Amino acid sequence: VIREYERAVVFRLGRILSKQAKGPGLILILPCTDTFIKVDLRTVTCNIPPQEILTKDAVTTQVDGVVYYRIHSAISAVANVTDVHSATFLLAQATLRKVLGTQSLAQLLACREEIAHSIKAILDSATEPWGIKVARVEIKDVKIPVALQRTMAAEAEATREARAKVVAAEGEMNASKTLKQASMVLAESPAGLQLRYLQALTTLAAENNSTIVFPLPINLLESLGQKNKGG
Incomplete structure (x- = not known):
């Protein structure tokens, strides 16, 4: 049965x-x-143990993964290969090392899904004569040397600090432009300058200070001096 x-x-x-x-x-x-x-005919889970990979930019990493596949043609799986599961496992290991060896470390860390799709396509094509259908490939973990991890962390921290300084400098530049424009507007409008002066006095009066010194505008002192001379 x-x-x-x-x-x-x-x-x-x-x-x-x-x-x-x-x-x-x-x-x-x-x-x-x-x-x-x-x-x-059920789906088989093929765990690929950590493989030592030399990336395109000469960084040694350890990468492991998992392949999900099933037999869709029982006759091909029996007649065309001695041990279909062992052959698929060994081919998955070799394909993983071959594909990852053509990628840089940055690509390997950032483009896992695209790389997994590429490995799946290669495996699916190679195992078709064996009656195998590859359903999915996953890259589980990428391990890099501890010294390189520290270097990458320091580089990322330096990049964040540089960006923060750039943002602060841009903010100061925008603020200085705004102050310059405001001073030009006030210089062209004496009435606006007097209004700003009154606003400043109102702000000072609202504070709970024991002593308040009110500065007098220079033009007001000049007008008082001219009246004294005339008298």
Whole structure:
């Protein structure tokens, strides 16, 4: 009896009996002439252990991943390869090292999904004659040397500080431009200058200070001096 997720490849006198695998359900096997091999069609999880990778920019990293695949043709999986699962595992390891070796460390850290899609496409094409369908590839972890981690952290901190200084400088420049424009407007409008002076006096009067000194405008002192001379 063949289960729902299984198929049986039947051999009669050493030859595959038909172009399609048998099952699920009850199949007929002749004791003297027939043999069969069961094939599981469920999705298989293939964990790739950490692989030492030399990236394009000569950085040594350790990368591990996982490949999800299933057998879609039981006859191809039996007739075209000795051990389909072992062959797929070894090919996944080799493909991972080959593809990642063409990437820089920055690309490897920033473009995991795109790299995984590229590995999936290569594996899917290479394992098609074995009756394999690759469903998904994931890059799980990327490990870099501790010294390089510290260097990258220091570089990122320096970049953040530089950006903060640039933002502060731009803010000061914009503020100085605004003050310059305001001073030009007040210089062209004596009435506006007097209004600003009165606003300043109002602000001082609102504060709870024990002593308040009111400065007098120079033009007011000049006008008083002219009146004294005239008198």
